[in-house]
Amino acid sequence: MRISSVLRRPAANSHGNGVAKPQLTSLVDMLTILLVFLLKSFSVEGNLVTAADDLQLPESTSPERPVPMVNVEITTTGVNIDGRPVVPLQRVAAADSLLIVELRDALRGIAEATGIADRENEITIQCDRRLDFAVIKKVMYTCAQASFSDFSLLVLREA
Numbered sequence: 001m002r003i004s005s006v007l008r009r010p011a012a013n014s015h016g017n018g019v020a021k022p023q024l025t026s027l028v029d030m031l032t033i034l035l036v037f038l039l040k041s042f043s044v045e046g047n048l049v050t051a052a053d054d055l056q057l058p059e060s061t062s063p064e065r066p067v068p069m070v071n072v073e074i075t076t077t078g079v080n081i082d083g084r085p086v087v088p089l090q091r092v093a094a095a096d097s098l099l100i101v102e103l104r105d106a107l108r109g110i111a112e113a114t115g116i117a118d119r120e121n122e123i124t125i126q127c128d129r130r131l132d133f134a135v136i137k138k139v140m141y142t143c144a145q146a147s148f149s150d151f152s153l154l155v156l157r158e159a
Helices: 024-041 089-094 101-114 133-145
Strands: 070-074 078-081 084-088 122-127 150-153
Touching: 070 101, 070 133, 078 089, 078 101, 084 089, 084 101, 089 133, 101 133, 122 133
Parallel strands: 070 122, 122 150
Antiparallel strands: 070 078, 078 084
16 A cells, blocks of 8 residues: 655635635634633723822721812921922921812812812822821812812722
8 A cells, every 4th residue: 555645735815826825713712711801811900099199198998089179288398299299398388277278179170170169079198107197177168168078088908
């Protein structure tokens, strides 16, 4: 018995040029598997609020997660709204009045721009654990004057 190998040419496609087309079914299956893997590994409970760089937040054992809202940060250098500097901390600490005019005006601008100026609104306040309470009190009073009177203080959850 003789064994001979037969070499075959690829079958010509409908265009007649002899080029084979890849099967798309296997590519679609592979992409579907990658998509499912990425969706399963995606963290839905990521950080909703990012603490400012120069803050040491107090720790908490509360299981509640923060919800997105306007974010006021009282850092060691100043008061910020959503990361944008508003007023230096020295000016806030040295002021005799509880009202911080620059902060109130910025918060009112945000409330008017988002259409929430007519109601009581929620706000998250981040502050350093070493900060004097008199400064926090001034910021809270100013937020209330700008129609943001439902406060949430951001803390770190204990591990």
